[in-house]
Amino acid sequence: MSHSPSLPDRPRLELDPEMSDGERLEAIRKHFRRIVQVNDEIEQRLEDAESRRSELQRDVDELKRENEVLKTSSLYIASVEESTEDGVVIKQHGNNQEVLTEAASSVSADLDPGDRVAINDSFAIQTVLDDETDARAQAMEVDASPDVTYEDIGGIDDQIRDVREAVEDPLENPETFETVGVEPPSGVLLHGPPGTGKTMLAKAVANESDATFIKMAGSELVRKFIGEGSRLVRDLFELAADREPAVIFIDEIDAVAAKRTDSKTSGDAEVQRTMMQLLSEMDGFDDRGEIRIMAATNRFDMLDEAILRPGRFDRLIEVPKPDAEARERILEIHTEGMNVADDLDLSGLVTDLEEFSGADLASLATEAGMFAIRDGRTEVTRSDFEDAVEKLDSAEETADRNIHYQY
Numbered sequence: 369m370s371h372s373p374s375l376p377d378r379p380r381l382e383l384d385p386e387m388s389d390g391e392r393l394e395a396i397r398k399h400f401r402r403i404v405q406v407n408d409e410i411e412q413r414l415e416d417a418e419s420r421r422s423e424l425q426r427d428v429d430e431l432k433r434e435n436e437v438l439k440t441s442s443l444y445i446a447s448v449e450e451s452t453e454d455g456v457v458i459k460q461h462g463n464n465q466e467v468l469t470e471a472a473s474s475v476s477a478d479l480d481p482g483d484r485v486a487i488n489d490s491f492a493i494q495t496v497l498d499d500e501t502d503a504r505a506q507a508m509e510v511d512a513s514p515d516v517t518y519e520d521i522g523g524i525d526d527q528i529r530d531v532r533e534a535v536e537d538p539l540e541n542p543e544t545f546e547t548v549g550v551e552p553p554s555g556v557l558l559h560g561p562p563g564t565g566k567t568m569l570a571k572a573v574a575n576e577s578d579a580t581f582i583k584m585a586g587s588e589l590v591r592k593f594i595g596e597g598s599r600l601v602r603d604l605f606e607l608a609a610d611r612e613p614a615v616i617f618i619d620e621i622d623a624v625a626a627k628r629t630d631s632k633t634s635g636d637a638e639v640q641r642t643m644m645q646l647l648s649e650m651d652g653f654d655d656r657g658e659i660r661i662m663a664a665t666n667r668f669d670m671l672d673e674a675i676l677r678p679g680r681f682d683r684l685i686e687v688p689k690p691d692a693e694a695r696e697r698i699l700e701i702h703t704e705g706m707n708v709a710d711d712l713d714l715s716g717l718v719t720d721l722e723e724f725s726g727a728d729l730a731s732l733a734t735e736a737g738m739f740a741i742r743d744g745r746t747e748v749t750r751s752d753f754e755d756a757v758e759k760l761d762s763a764e765e766t767a768d769r770n771i772h773y774q775y
């Protein structure tokens with residue numbers, strides 16, 4: 369970078385007392401011309417400097433923008449506590465740290481206590497977020513009285529018995545456990561392939577115990593901003609405490625409780641934090657009253673053992689794919705309200721459907737009904753079911769090419 373040359377010297381008027389008037393006048397004129405010249409030179413310099421300055425300003429703006437982008441690439445969530453003359457007091461979610469900070473110039477909205485904001489690593493507020501209820505609504509499903517009953521679930525009677533014992537009995541007769549002096553299982557983990565009735569089972573047990581069913585999707589928990597997953601877990605348990613008796617059901621728990629991997633990316637750290645929050649909620653659970661916790665996974669092999677320790681998910685119930693007898697029962701349930709031909713032999717039909725889960729069988733019944741409707745008939749026949757099997761098989765082949773379940 370070159371330095372600008374120094375400014376021209378200030379011209380000096382030198383008058384000799386010996387000078388004649390004419391000489392003086394000439395000297396003053398010369399001095400004046402010199403001053404004008406120096407002035408022009410300085411003005412020129414000023415112009416150059418101005419244009420250099422706007423060049424530099426453009427560079428600065430560009431760098432500021434880049435800096436903003438870098439700073440905003442990973443944001444934390446906080447709530448505004450107070451807006452003061454000295455800045456904004458925020459409380460970070462997850463660790464509850466309170467910080468006095470400022471809002472980035474791009475944040476134009478007035479900040480009010482309770483607003484949810486996203487902050488960067490240096491705690492500067494970057495954005496004001498939408499209402500918290502949106503995030504909760506996406507991650508949680510609350511059903512005060514689910515309508516699934518045990519009779520709607522086919523082929524897993526042993527699992528129903530186990531779940532009733534671990535969830536329903538402690539909710540309905542807590543005193544029996546107290547009198548006998550045993551602790552009911554802390555958490556029940558249902559594991560097995562997709563579509564085998566795990567969610568149904570959790571809903572049914574909530575229904576039959578007159579409890580509120582609160583479902584949280586593990587995958588939603590980890591998609592949020594940093595700090596939000598653990599906050600949602602806390603909310604989940606608070607909500608359950610408000611609504612007790614309640615059954616908490618965490619679906620796809622593997623999303624938050626997978627074995628630790630070697631990578632140390634911030635995503636992983638965030639998932640860990642969410643899991644730690646879940647563990648600490650479960651550990652502090654004894655005195656919370658009538659709340660039972662259930663979870664489900666298709667990826668039991670991937671779970672971190674920390675969540676399976678006593679006092680956590682300590683009752684494991686496997687929900688397998690249905691065998692022939694179970695398939696028949698499930699299909700019976702799903703064709704109960706349908707107008708099926710008298711000669712339809714369900715047991716013959718299901719023998720070959722070895723790969724079919726409960727969910728597949730439910731679709732099979734619907735598809736068969738659709739074939740009858742398309743054909744203008746009101747009765748569903750064996751051939752409708754065969755067409756439906758063919759249709760689902762080919763859909764399954766397409767899906768298999770894309771997804772590979774590792775169960």
Ligand SMILES: Nc1ncnc2c1ncn2[C@@H]1O[C@H](COP(=O)(O)OP(=O)(O)OP(=O)(O)O)[C@@H](O)[C@H]1O
Pocket residue numbers: 520521522523524561562563564565566567568569619664665666698701725726727728730
């Ligand atoms: N054992 C079953 N008896 C009757 N219907 C079943 C059974 N299993 C699954 N279904 C049908 O499949 C649908 C999906 O089942 P559900 O959501 O309970 O499966 P899941 O095991 O929780 O699956 P995922 O692991 O994919 O969440 C149910 O709504 C029901 O129609």
